[in-house]
Amino acid sequence: MSNENMMSLCQRYTNYPVKVSLANGEEFESVIEYVDQENLHVLYPVDQSEYPMQITQLEGFQSMNENEAHRYGYGYPPYGYGGFRPYGWRRWVLPLTALAAIALL
Structure with a gap:
């Protein structure tokens, strides 16, 4: 997948x-914070x-599939984290060239 296509998908x-x-x-789960021309910024x-x-x-x-995401519009995902909270959140910056695939959870 080209950088432009990956950037569009990440956005x-x-x-x-x-x-x-x-x-x-490698695979991991995260929340996309933002994307620029070269990098993906995740939490x-x-x-x-x-x-x-x-x-x-x-x-x-x-879990929320792509159809449910569109129903609520971007910025208002209908998911929650219940009573348990992680100890903290960390940021990670990944070059778009290192990405192979991205999928909604």
């Missing part, structure tokens, strides 16, 4: 929880030991 999913697949085979939850957590493992998380 479409801004503020939504996604599964990111990297070109080297991911960490536990008290600063170990990354999976968003889908957070209590109260509800």
